[in-house]
Amino acid sequence: MRRRIVLRVLVAVGVISLAVFGTLVWVDSRARERQLGRLIERQALMLSDTIRNATRQSMLLNQRDMVHEIIEQIGRQEGLEKIRVYNKDGVVIYSPDPALVGTRADQRSEACDGCHAAGKPAVELAAGHRTRVFEDATGGRRLGVITPIANEADCEGAGCHLAPAAQRILGVLDVTVSLDDVDRTVAAGRRISVGLSLGGIAAISLLLVGLFHRWVGKPVESLLAATGKIAAGDLDHRVEVHRRDELGQLAESFNQMSARLSEARHQVYQSNKLASVGRLAAGIAHEINNPLTGVLTYSSFLLKRATDEETRQDLETIVHQTKRCRDIVRGLLDFARQVPPKKTRVDLNAVVERALDLVANQLSVQNIQVTRSLRPDLPSLSADATQLQQVAINLLxxxxxxxxxDDRQIFIATDLKRVNGDEVAEIKVADNGVGIPPANLGKIFEPFFTTKExxxxxxxxxxxxxxxxxxxxxIExxxxxxxxxxxxxxxxxVPRPAAVAGGEASA
Ligand SMILES: Nc1ncnc2c1ncn2[C@@H]1O[C@H](COP(=O)(O)OP(=O)(O)OP(=O)(O)O)[C@@H](O)[C@H]1O
Ligand SMILES: [Mg+2]
Known part of the structure; x- marks a missing residue:
């Protein structure tokens, strides 16, 4: 199960990171491509204007060799693919590449679309329409810049053009620049970004899996092992709690749950034992009671009539021991009677006071000092007052x-407490007596366990x-x-179902 969660986390992190990093890399490389493209475009426009301005004078003077020379010189620059000067008929008249001179442009091509889209040449070309990006025959991207050559007033006097003054455009300068460098730079940048992103995703995923294993996997593993042990019946198994986060709280709740389960199992065991012992005791006590009453009646009768001292002493022993047997049988019947409590609204402080009154004589004969601390605002509770009084008397x-x-002190107190979210009334009976050895602590609630011979x-x-x-x-x-x-x-x-609770001992 843990492996599945780790895998899910890994896949989720991987997919989300890939989507995020992929988008970032794409946006970044597009932005870089646009930036470099704009830079190259500006440079190409400047170059194109430079060629037009550098050749202007030579063109005015009709110095064709000089124009050729200038165009050839500039055409040697790296990254400059083609320079073509077209006349008004679309024929190349100047180019560093002699093979292009004399070739004719297709005015319907995309390059010419800026001016010739409407069928006849436009007079002016907007700045945005002067450039175009296209792929050449090798598939490489190219940037073309068109610069119209205007019919200036000076041209009319130059004697080389027969163009009328109304003809505003004499031809165009077409400069083609390679975008291979731009594309290579963008591709290299993209490769670095993709590499870094993949490395980052792998590192983040590994880190997350490690942390997930440490923070979630291990605690869940020990909780799983603990649930297995509890399921196998080892209710005393506890999970080690080292943390204060939700899993730490879960482990703590788990431990509390196992403790309560263990306690509940002990209660069930104790209840069953008490119930069976109670039934047995009730049967025996009932059978013994009648013959015992007979023995006591006749021995008492004989004691009254006995004159001989030795016989009297023997009969006194018989009467004394028979009375003791009768007390034991009464106790057994009390214990076995299992009377359901007759519940009324009970003031616990009053119950404690009455119990103290009933044992006051015995306590004062034994020189015992009693301190009481009864909480005055204790709310009444639904209980059997006589039974609770018996509890208090037995404890006292x-x-x-x-x-x-000789230092004999008993402290008795009532209080109001909150235990596991429930409000409970509490009676405490403490003494500074001999104490109970740890070995006996687990036995004192068992019937017939006594150290009083x-x-x-x-x-x-x-x-x-x-x-x-x-x-x-x-009761603890x-x-x-x-x-x-x-x-x-x-x-x-607030009354809870019976037999859920019970005794617990600790040294
Ligand atoms: N306050 C106490 N201090 C020391 N030991 C105690 C105390 N209360 C109970 N015990 C021990 O627990 C044992 C069981 O007590 P429990 O009241 O059930 O029986 P008992 O007092 O021996 O006999 P009885 O049936 O007369 O009450 C006692 O014999 C005694 O060893
Ligand atoms: Mg007792």
Whole structure:
């Protein structure tokens, strides 16, 4: 495909350049030809007038040898083809070429047309009609100049003409000049121009092809390779972006697109996993719940009636562990219930405040300092307030569980952001706790992943993930071991389809 584009560019540049340069060369050589032609024409007219003036005196004195001599001398000049002096009958009476003397002119020929077009000789010849360009027998271009010889008052006394005073023209001087030099110069100039133009076109074309390859061919090639890799399933492949032009932007968009595809694939995988685990969990929880209730009821009953201390302690352990099992089963049912959100207009700040109230006691017992920054002009959004409250509580409880030192701080904030052109409401829960090791970051949203051994079920974040996804939002985590963790929940203000978004982790 790239080769075809390069070829097209090459052909287009070649054709356009040929047309442009061809026209320029043609116009230039025509102009040069006209200029040189005018120069030669002026010189020929001057020469012709010179011959007439130089021979005038000799003609008046009827010194025919002198006229011959002058015409012969001038006729030796280079480039001067013919000099002929015709009498009024059209017979050559003087010429350096003796073979021409005595020959007769055809008054109907083009050369004579200036004066004899109307059938009888014109008295005067306009300057523009004195010259003509024609091809001789060899095909060479020639310039002919006609100079009428007028019947002057002095001629009447010269005794050689019997012409009456009324006859104004006695004959004509016809000078023929070769245009071979002009044609050779123009042709040489044209050859140089054509050569330079072709060289220029070749250089421009090569340069353009080189630049095209560098600026377009190579980036398109790497984009093509990248699309091939993405099509083959390697969604983590990225194109290197070195430029800020349109192709650079295209590469950047391509990378963004692959990143979102990769993210979407991860979400689909996560959703499927959660859905199947959810179904399994729901089945198990349902089956376990009834026998568990029986065990708890009877063990509690026995505990109340037990008198022997050893038996009491054993029964207390049974009741405690059974209650823990019941909590796990409740958590499983919560997670598996997959209740679609009951959406109303929700004030996110109020949701966060209520969540904080509910965990306030636990936080203060653990000596945790809470800082809040709730954006006052946050618009309400369409959401399930109870579910969002559960998300906030789970994140706050996780943060509260993350402290090992005495410096215990939780920061909770709401904000309004623009992400990929969409307005989103944001909840951030940050702590300065132990942090999450990079190896665990990819697992924390998975159901039953916990580092809390007997204290946790590993369902809190999976539940958060499910709720946020149902709202068309995203949940992200950033964490550094020893420095703390930040969870960011983003919810679209204008509802989007569910399960498009989801969690993302970064260290
Ligand atoms: N703020 C945090 N700081 C450090 N680790 C965290 C934080 N939040 C979550 N984690 C890690 O993610 C794991 C999973 O959390 P999740 O809430 O899903 O389950 P859990 O808290 O272990 O159990 P529970 O079901 O009771 O919530 C936690 O066990 C913990 O290792
Ligand atoms: Mg938890």
């Amino acid at each position: 409880v996780n943060a509260a569980d993350a402290f090992e030192s 007997n204290r946790g079920t590993g369902l809190g974040l999976a539940v958060c993930w499910g709720i946020v996804s149902e709202h068309g939002g995203t 985590v950033e964490s550094q071991v020893g420095r703390g963790t930040t969870f960011t929940v983003r919810l679209p203000l």
